[in-house]
Amino acid sequence: MNDRFLRACRREPTDRTPVWFMRQAGRYQSEYRALRARHSMLELCRTPELCAQVTLLPVEQLGVDAAILFADIMLPLIGLGVPFDIVEGTGPVIGEPIRTDARVDALRPLEPESDLGFVLEAIRLIRGEARVPLIGFAGAPFTVASYLIEGRGSRDLPHTKAMLHGAPALWDRLMSRLTDATIAYLQAQVTAGVQAVQLFDSWVGALAPCDYALAVMPHMQRLFGALAALGVPVIHFGTGTAGLLPLMARSGGDVIGVDWRIRLSDAWARIGDAGIQGNLDPWMLLAPFEVAAEAAREILADAAGRPGHIFNLGHGVLPQTPPDHLRRLVELVHKHTQAPPGRP
Amino acid sequence: MNDRFLRACRREPTDRTPVWFMRQAGRYQSEYRALRARHSMLELCRTPELCAQVTLLPVEQLGVDAAILFADIMLPLIGLGVPFDIVEGTGPVIGEPIRTDARVDALRPLEPESDLGFVLEAIRLIRGEARVPLIGFAGAPFTVASYLIEGRGSRDLPHTKAMLHGAPALWDRLMSRLTDATIAYLQAQVTAGVQAVQLFDSWVGALAPCDYALAVMPHMQRLFGALAALGVPVIHFGTGTAGLLPLMARSGGDVIGVDWRIRLSDAWARIGDAGIQGNLDPWMLLAPFEVAAEAAREILADAAGRPGHIFNLGHGVLPQTPPDHLRRLVELVHKHTQAPPGRP
Numbered sequence: 053m054n055d056r057f058l059r060a061c062r063r064e065p066t067d068r069t070p071v072w073f074m075r076q077a078g079r080y081q082s083e084y085r086a087l088r089a090r091h092s093m094l095e096l097c098r099t100p101e102l103c104a105q106v107t108l109l110p111v112e113q114l115g116v117d118a119a120i121l122f123a124d125i126m127l128p129l130i131g132l133g134v135p136f137d138i139v140e141g142t143g144p145v146i147g148e149p150i151r152t153d154a155r156v157d158a159l160r161p162l163e164p165e166s167d168l169g170f171v172l173e174a175i176r177l178i179r180g181e182a183r184v185p186l187i188g189f190a191g192a193p194f195t196v197a198s199y200l201i202e203g204r205g206s207r208d209l210p211h212t213k214a215m216l217h218g219a220p221a222l223w224d225r226l227m228s229r230l231t232d233a234t235i236a237y238l239q240a241q242v243t244a245g246v247q248a249v250q251l252f253d254s255w256v257g258a259l260a261p262c263d264y265a266l267a268v269m270p271h272m273q274r275l276f277g278a279l280a281a282l283g284v285p286v287i288h289f290g291t292g293t294a295g296l297l298p299l300m301a302r303s304g305g306d307v308i309g310v311d312w313r314i315r316l317s318d319a320w321a322r323i324g325d326a327g328i329q330g331n332l333d334p335w336m337l338l339a340p341f342e343v344a345a346e347a348a349r350e351i352l353a354d355a356a357g358r359p360g361h362i363f364n365l366g367h368g369v370l371p372q373t374p375p376d377h378l379r380r381l382v383e384l385v386h387k388h389t390q391a392p393p394g395r396p
Numbered sequence: 397m398n399d400r401f402l403r404a405c406r407r408e409p410t411d412r413t414p415v416w417f418m419r420q421a422g423r424y425q426s427e428y429r430a431l432r433a434r435h436s437m438l439e440l441c442r443t444p445e446l447c448a449q450v451t452l453l454p455v456e457q458l459g460v461d462a463a464i465l466f467a468d469i470m471l472p473l474i475g476l477g478v479p480f481d482i483v484e485g486t487g488p489v490i491g492e493p494i495r496t497d498a499r500v501d502a503l504r505p506l507e508p509e510s511d512l513g514f515v516l517e518a519i520r521l522i523r524g525e526a527r528v529p530l531i532g533f534a535g536a537p538f539t540v541a542s543y544l545i546e547g548r549g550s551r552d553l554p555h556t557k558a559m560l561h562g563a564p565a566l567w568d569r570l571m572s573r574l575t576d577a578t579i580a581y582l583q584a585q586v587t588a589g590v591q592a593v594q595l596f597d598s599w600v601g602a603l604a605p606c607d608y609a610l611a612v613m614p615h616m617q618r619l620f621g622a623l624a625a626l627g628v629p630v631i632h633f634g635t636g637t638a639g640l641l642p643l644m645a646r647s648g649g650d651v652i653g654v655d656w657r658i659r660l661s662d663a664w665a666r667i668g669d670a671g672i673q674g675n676l677d678p679w680m681l682l683a684p685f686e687v688a689a690e691a692a693r694e695i696l697a698d699a700a701g702r703p704g705h706i707f708n709l710g711h712g713v714l715p716q717t718p719p720d721h722l723r724r725l726v727e728l729v730h731k732h733t734q735a736p737p738g739r740p
Contacts, residue, residue, distance in 0.1 A: 261662075313605075314639025338561075
């Protein structure tokens with residue numbers, strides 16, 4: 053078993069810097085597009101054999117050091133009793149956004165075994181085959197709340213901020229329920245076999261630090277407290293978070309995932325005592341390969357001399373990305389960080 | 397003349413913290429909406445009497461310490477020979493985006509007196525009436541380039557990054573021309589009477605620091621070098637820039653404008669030797685007033701003890717903002733920062 057990803061999560065020395073990519077299973081792959089021509093996104097998630105196939109394909113193709121469960125951060129909504137769809141080009145869409153006391157109180161507790169058994173079955177299948185560690189994941193409560201409240205992805209999160217500012221008790225009730233669901237979901241994933249988990253707080257970067265501290269951090273601290281008992285490394289990821297990094301690190305996480313909008317060493321100094329994951333701009337991979345290669349070498353130089361760096365993009369792989377660029381990038385990261393003979 | 401805004405720009409002590417708002421003339425005002433029912437945005441800009449009226453109205457209504465010229469960052473495109481429109485709810489739209497050598501080379505040099513005489517005439521009218529300093533402004537070259545290349549506002553700037561990464565010589569030629577135009581435009585504004593200028597690099601937060609350093613900073617340094625000769629303070633503003641602040645400060649500006657996604661004192665520490673403008677989340681003003689009031693008091697406490705803070709929002713006033721919240725916010729900032737008797 054290739055364990056350099058898990059070693060880096062624990063900030064132990066590694067033989068090479070580990071690398072994987074958010075959305076490493078996705079539309080940039082012709083095989084994925086062929087599957088999606090026959091199955092919806094949710095069908096792929098709900099069919100353990102297909103889910104395992106999709107999860108493992110990029111590991112073979114790219115040579116990455118970790119697999120990440122193929123799933124969607126909206127899946128727990130099935131258990132909460134909130135109908136949703138995933139619309140091509142838009143993302144998750146919730147027909148009736150959740151904005152009232154009655155709607156929040158009607159959310160059901162998540163029961164992972166019965167609600168999301170297909171995810172757990174997929175995890176068991178993948179673990180039977182994978183030769184790299186498997187990462188499970190969930191959306192962080194803030195980001196899931198923002199989808200529930202807005203009804204879809206949104207740049208400014210107007211309704212989310214309206215609830216957070218105008219109805220703080222309701223907001224806290226919603227966040228508490230989502231925190232409970234996230235804990236239950238990730239516990240079940242770990243029991244089924246994932247060896248690390250990542251929390252995607254993708255939209256939290258819309259918040260001012262004072263709002264994060266008041267309305268998000270207490271829930272995240274409870275969440276990370278519960279996850280610590282699971283005994284696997286936890287990665288805490290968000291985008292647009294350069295100003296929030298000290299608070300995110302205080303919330304918790306063995307590794308903080310950062311996007312490309314801050315220099316890696318700058319981010320790491322702000323994070324303090326944790327590992328770091330990131331942070332190449334995925335748009336660079338659409339340019340001639342040397343553009344991404346040069347930026348990747350800078351990131352590696354910037355991270356050098358301190359264990360605990362996991363190379364990744366700053367956000368998911370874009371559909372237009374040439375697969376060969378990803379393959380060459382993995383090779384570059386491994387070659388560039390290969391320890392001289394005699395060192396671990 | 398109320399000069400506390402200009403004193404703060406020079407980091408001199410002030411009797412109260414000065415305050416103004418980006419987009420303080422806009423749709424949140426019933427008077428503005430009434431004018432816009434009869435005139436397009438561009439008509440208001442092109443008619444000096446209307447422009448002066450719109451510019452001065454919020455000064456009287458809100459009691460802010462500065463007026464900002466009512467204009468649009470796209471206006472110089474008139475001189476460059478690029479047709480555009482401003483579409484309600486979308487913003488500026490350019491029918492034929494500029495993505496080729498031929499299109500870049502066809503851009504005309506800006507001649508402010510003949511191309512934008514109406515702006516200069518409006519400035520002279522406003523200066524005749526205003527009892528607070530008048531701020532002129534321009535879009536920064538990167539942000540204007542991104543509109544030219546994308547054709548409209550864009551979250552990810554795919555075509556802009558494609559040119560910047562894939563055709564760096566073309567990118568630099570475009571940035572050089574826009575830098576020339578920006579210098580000429582702001583020189584003419586200062587000659588006509590503006591007492592400070594703000595550069596809006598609104599979308600620069602999409603860039604990785606290494607891209608900013610390579611593709612934007614050299615042009616910005618030339619721009620700020622030229623503006624220094626004008627003898628008025630320059631404010632350098634962007635959003636989503638928490639990770640770019642050290643580089644933005646190195647590019648130039650007497651005052652750096654920051655959005656709400658970073659704590660003010662944290663931003664100021666990253667900026668170093670300059671003033672700071674910001675940084676209340678404009679969405680907070682849609683909540684009960686006490687939410688914005690509490691956040692404003694935190695910002696003021698965070699900025700205390702060091703001259704050079706100009707209170708502002710982190711981005712423009714939203715159309716849904718209750719005008720009374722803005723008026724009360726100005727009052728709060730002034731009361732909260734009033735120096736004890738006997739101090740300046």
